[in-house]
Amino acid sequence: MDSVELCAGAGGQALGLEQAGFMHRALVEIDESCRATLRLNRPHWNVPDGSSADVGTFDAQPYRGVDIVAGGLPCPPFSVAGKQLGTRDERNMFPDALRIIDEAKPRAVLIENVRGFLDAVFSDYRQQLRRDLQAMGYEMDWRLFNASDFGVPQLRPRVMIVAIRSDWRDHFHWPDPHMRRPLTVGQTLLDLMRANGWQGAGAWAQRADEIAPTIVGGSKKHGGPDLGPTRARAAWATLGVDGKGVADQAPPQDFVGMPRLTVRMVARLQGFPDSWAFFGKKTAAYRQVGNAFPSPVARAVGERLYAALGVRRSYAVVSHV
Numbered sequence: 001m002d003s004v005e006l007c008a009g010a011g012g013q014a015l016g017l018e019q020a021g022f023m024h025r026a027l028v029e030i031d032e033s034c035r036a037t038l039r040l041n042r043p044h045w046n047v048p049d050g051s052s053a054d055v056g057t058f059d060a061q062p063y064r065g066v067d068i069v070a071g072g073l074p075c076p077p078f079s080v081a082g083k084q085l086g087t088r089d090e091r092n093m094f095p096d097a098l099r100i101i102d103e104a105k106p107r108a109v110l111i112e113n114v115r116g117f118l119d120a121v122f123s124d125y126r127q128q129l130r131r132d133l134q135a136m137g138y139e140m141d142w143r144l145f146n147a148s149d150f151g152v153p154q155l156r157p158r159v160m161i162v163a164i165r166s167d168w169r170d171h172f173h174w175p176d177p178h179m180r181r182p183l184t185v186g187q188t189l190l191d192l193m194r195a196n197g198w199q200g201a202g203a204w205a206q207r208a209d210e211i212a213p214t215i216v217g218g219s220k221k222h223g224g225p226d227l228g229p230t231r232a233r234a235a236w237a238t239l240g241v242d243g244k245g246v247a248d249q250a251p252p253q254d255f256v257g258m259p260r261l262t263v264r265m266v267a268r269l270q271g272f273p274d275s276w277a278f279f280g281k282k283t284a285a286y287r288q289v290g291n292a293f294p295s296p297v298a299r300a301v302g303e304r305l306y307a308a309l310g311v312r313r314s315y316a317v318v319s320h321v
Contacts, residue, residue, distance in 0.1 A: 001021060001023070002023045002025045002066050003066060004024070004026045004060065004070070004104060004106070005028065006055050006070070007028065007055060007072050007093065008038060008047075008071075009029060009031070009072060009288065010289065010291075010292050011037060011038050011292075012272065012292035012294055012295050012298065013070060016293075016294075016296065016297065016299035016300075017068075017070060017299070018042075019299045020298070020299045022067070022068065024046070025063055026047075027045055028054075029047065029053060033280040033284045033285075034279075034288055035047050036279035041276055041277060055096045055097070055100070056096050058096075060099075060100040060103035060104040061103045067108065068108045068305060069100060069101055071110075071112070072112040072113070073093045073112075074093055094129060098129075101133075101138075101163075107165050108164045108168065108305055108308075109138065109164075110160065110301065110305060111160075111161040112160055112293050113159045114157075114159065115158065117159045118142070126142075137166060138163035138165055138166075139165075139169040140162070140163040141174075142160060142161045143159070144157060144158070144159050145160055145297055147294045147297055148182045149177030149178060150175075150299075150300050151182050151296055152182060153184065153185060154214065155214055158293065158297065162301070171308035171309075171311045172308035175300040175303070175304050183211075184208060184211060185212050185241070186205030186207065186209055188268055189265050192250055192264060193205065193251065193265075195249075195250040196249065196250045196252050197252070198251040198252065198253060198255050200251075208240050210238075212236075213235040214232070215266060215270060216228035217291030225287065226245050227244075227266075237258065240258050240259075241258060241261060242258040242259065242260045244260075246262065246266070247261065248262065250262060266286065270292050270294055271295050271296045
């Protein structure tokens with residue numbers, strides 16, 4: 001089955017859907033560094049440049065009949081960390097996504113967004129979105145998942161919006177959270193903290209005995225890389241992590257104090273495999289990681305979509321025979 005990915009970023013959701021069995025026909029991403037990261041890791045992926053890299057001007061008609069359109073649309077319009085302007089925010093890309101869905105006419109749609117999307121202030125917006133999708137022939141539902149429900153060692157709540165054509169709707173079922181507890185920050189990062197022989201790594205890992213708070217990616221208007229505002233940095237401090245910046249490398253052998261995380265460490269906490277590379281210098285790379293969607297969550301939902309669409313496809317083949 002194939003897909004078109006919108007706002008692909010550094011490839012977290014795209015990687016999860018690939019693991020679920022989907023092949024990407026196009027990955028639309030306006031950020032040049034992110035596009036370079038996608039190509040660096042998957043040279044065979046189609047990552048367009050120019051006007052086709054912008055969701056606002058992307059022409060989806062050549063992809064008509066694709067199995068799914070997926071995307072992690074920008075979160076600032078709905079984020080509680082912002083002004084929650086919703087439809088009045090120029091960064092709201094739901095109208096562009098609806099246009100693309102109407103052009104591509106996929107069998108299913110998968111959109112990720114922040115928890116704030118479910119706030120009461122956006123109730124009318126959600127219902128209008130449901131009506132818009134129903135007019136195109138889709139049944140829409142959503143669930144709030146935490147990344148830690150699927151083994152990611154991070155507290156990262158995200159809303160997953162699924163819309164499926166009526167013929168396939170009864171075959172889709174949301175994934176169940178994992179029963180086992182995810183690894184702690186210390187368990188997840190101990191080997192990376194020990195990379196340069198830091199003698200205090202073991203004691204640090206014992207202190208870092210919880211999952212990570214939500215990783216904050218920041219924006220291009222933000223300064224250098226760090227782990228978030230004051231409240232976030234305080235949460236990191238309880239785990240023995242200095243959140244005021246991001247390190248270039250692991251602590252040296254004689255390091256004393258609270259270590260900073262490297263981009264690779266943060267990527268692992270986001271669910272990226274260590275083999276996934278990030279293009280650019282530290283600030284650009286960290287921003288890509290911090291804004292990513294954990295691939296294990298995308299994979300879990302993607303597998304359920306793949307199964308649902310596959311059931312109906314099998315029926316169609318048998319009927320035709």
